[in-house]
Amino acid sequence: GGFSAPQSEHGPRTLDNLINPPLNLQETQVTIEEITPLVPPQSGDKGQEDLTSYFLEALLKYIVIQVKSLEWKNKENQERGFSFLFSHFKKYYLPYIFPNICKENSLYHPILDIPQMRPKPHYVVIKKDAETNEAIYCTKEPFIKARVIVIRWLVSFWLEPKPHTGPHIPGMEGEVLPKNIQRAAASLVSREESKNDNADKTDRTTEPEQSHSNTSTLTEREPSSSSLCSIDEEHLTDIEIVRRVFSSKRSNVNFVTEIFRQAFLLPICEAAAMRKVVKVYQEWIQQEEKPLFMQEPEEIVITSSDLPCIENVTDHDISMEEGEKREEENGTNTADHVRNSSWAKNGSYQGALHNASEEATEQNIRAGTQAVLQVFIINSSNIFLLEPANEIKNLLDEHTDMCKRILNIYRYMVVQVSMDKKTWEQMLLVLLRVTESVLKMPSQAFLQFQGKKNMTLAGRLAGPLFQTLIVAWIKANLNVYISRELWDDLLSVLSSLTYWEELATEWSLTMETLTKVLARNLYSLDLSDLPLDKLSEQKQKKKKKK
Numbered sequence: 001g002g003f004s005a006p007q008s009e010h011g012p013r014t015l016d017n018l019i020n021p022p023l024n025l026q027e028t029q030v031t032i033e034e035i036t037p038l039v040p041p042q043s044g045d046k047g048q049e050d051l052t053s054y055f056l057e058a059l060l061k062y063i064v065i066q067v068k069s070l071e072w073k074n075k076e077n078q079e080r081g082f083s084f085l086f087s088h089f090k091k092y093y094l095p096y097i098f099p100n101i102c103k104e105n106s107l108y109h110p111i112l113d114i115p116q117m118r119p120k121p122h123y124v125v126i127k128k129d130a131e132t133n134e135a136i137y138c139t140k141e142p143f144i145k146a147r148v149i150v151i152r153w154l155v156s157f158w159l160e161p162k163p164h165t166g167p168h169i170p171g172m173e174g175e176v177l178p179k180n181i182q183r184a185a186a187s188l189v190s191r192e193e194s195k196n197d198n199a200d201k202t203d204r205t206t207e208p209e210q211s212h213s214n215t216s217t218l219t220e221r222e223p224s225s226s227s228l229c230s231i232d233e234e235h236l237t238d239i240e241i242v243r244r245v246f247s248s249k250r251s252n253v254n255f256v257t258e259i260f261r262q263a264f265l266l267p268i269c270e271a272a273a274m275r276k277v278v279k280v281y282q283e284w285i286q287q288e289e290k291p292l293f294m295q296e297p298e299e300i301v302i303t304s305s306d307l308p309c310i311e312n313v314t315d316h317d318i319s320m321e322e323g324e325k326r327e328e329e330n331g332t333n334t335a336d337h338v339r340n341s342s343w344a345k346n347g348s349y350q351g352a353l354h355n356a357s358e359e360a361t362e363q364n365i366r367a368g369t370q371a372v373l374q375v376f377i378i379n380s381s382n383i384f385l386l387e388p389a390n391e392i393k394n395l396l397d398e399h400t401d402m403c404k405r406i407l408n409i410y411r412y413m414v415v416q417v418s419m420d421k422k423t424w425e426q427m428l429l430v431l432l433r434v435t436e437s438v439l440k441m442p443s444q445a446f447l448q449f450q451g452k453k454n455m456t457l458a459g460r461l462a463g464p465l466f467q468t469l470i471v472a473w474i475k476a477n478l479n480v481y482i483s484r485e486l487w488d489d490l491l492s493v494l495s496s497l498t499y500w501e502e503l504a505t506e507w508s509l510t511m512e513t514l515t516k517v518l519a520r521n522l523y524s525l526d527l528s529d530l531p532l533d534k535l536s537e538q539k540q541k542k543k544k545k546k
Contacts, residue, residue, distance in 0.1 A: 388457035
């Protein structure tokens with residue numbers, strides 16, 4: 001019968017009991033435990049109103065700060081570290097924060113369809129401004145605050161910080177900026193100074209920065225003199241690391257472009273975040289030194305060193321061809337034994353070629369200025385294509401301001417920026433659609449607003465829109481060929497909006513200016529100082545004397 005099973009507190013230890021232990025209901029019941037903080041709050045601490053936003057800001061802040069706090073022998077690991085954390089952020093958080101993110105949008109193959117008009121969001125008053133007592137509005141869209149936080153965070157790496165102030169990293173309000181963030185601004189300033197003043201450079205003493213153990217990642221470090229002055233790669237600032245990663249491959253450039261597009265889709269109560277994105281585009285368009293992705297693309301050449309070594313591929317191919325010829329001539333199958341191995345190798349060679357080509361393309365981030373301009377024109381048009389909240393003065397003011405900022409950039413482009421045919425056409429098409437969308441309304445509605453034009457977005461934008469459209473049209477025709485279809489489109493849009501007196505006014509003023517310019521350039525005549533006018537003036541003077 002063998003030995004009896006040994007006893008234990010859970011009963012006899014039999015094989016069956018070990019495999020299927022008897023359940024002790026007392027121990028296995030799930031009980032609700034209150035979640036408490038590891039460090040209890042102090043009596044004077046104010047609780048966070050919006051924990052989601054608070055933690056998201058902290059996460060984005062520390063993704064950047066902690067990467068810089070780790071010391072590596074291989075400095076590239078800092079970029080790889082940020083890239084790793086950032087890819088996980090994109091994977092796990094982004095789909096919730098931006099549920100309608102469009103992954104197909106690409107700066108390298110832009111989708112240039114003009115966006116649809118969007119209905120007016122439901123704005124609600126959330127609080128009153130402590131100083132002005134004005135109502136502050138918000139929409140109850142889920143994760144809208146999170147979207148704004150990500151947009152502001154992304155913008156902070158592209159807006160050049162003002163001298164001696166760190167970049168705005170959301171979540172840092174009211175906090176002392178960590179030294180390594182402050183250093184970002186300091187190094188940018190010192191770069192400019194060191195460019196201008198090479199004489200001082202030799203006198204500067206540089207000390208190597210102390211190395212830090214992993215345990216001190218949260219401590220703030222004093223910037224060494226070398227990190228403030230040197231331009232070498234050893235002392236890349238946080239901003240530079242992040243910019244490098246965003247500029248390292250096409251998918252990251254597309255990410256930046258898409259998040260900025262999302263900014264233009266925000267409700268107008270979030271105009272402050274939109275303004276920052278507009279400012280970034282304004283700098284990119286106006287500054288001479290363009291970011292890498294705005295520079296003109298280069299031809300991608302794949303060298304043999306980029307490919308895995310596949311020996312004697314060409315020999316194989318030749319022997320294959322010869323074998324097949326012989327086969328045809330003799331009716332024999334001499335090439336059969338090489339065919340399989342050669343085809344397999346040839347296939348892997350093709351695969352390697354394809355992969356190397358894809359990788360080279362992914363890393364070739366230059367899209368050219370025209371692509372960026374086209375995408376900006378399309379994406380920024382979303383601001384005009386949002387139904388305005390005319391009844392809420394604050395929001396109407398914000399909406400008007402945003403539209404005028406965009407129109408000012410369009411005007412700058414029309415007058416100052418060199419554009420190709422496709423970009424010009426894009427500009428004219430968008431201006432036509434925007435003018436039509438903002439200003440077209442039933443005659444009843446139009447009559448209703450007579451005398452109260454200033455209380456609507458359409459009334460406030462009529463003059464600037466017509467002026468921009470007409471001037472852009474003239475400039476475009478001086479630069480590129482504009483198709484008959486576009487001219488017909490212009491005619492039909494303007495014909496449908498003749499009830500706006502601003503159209504007549506702007507048309508008249510523009511034609512007057514055009515006539516003056518033509519007279520001066522073609523006939524060297526100054527229309528404000530014509531010879532016959534002088535004669536008639538003299539005659540009048542003589543008459544008076546008599």
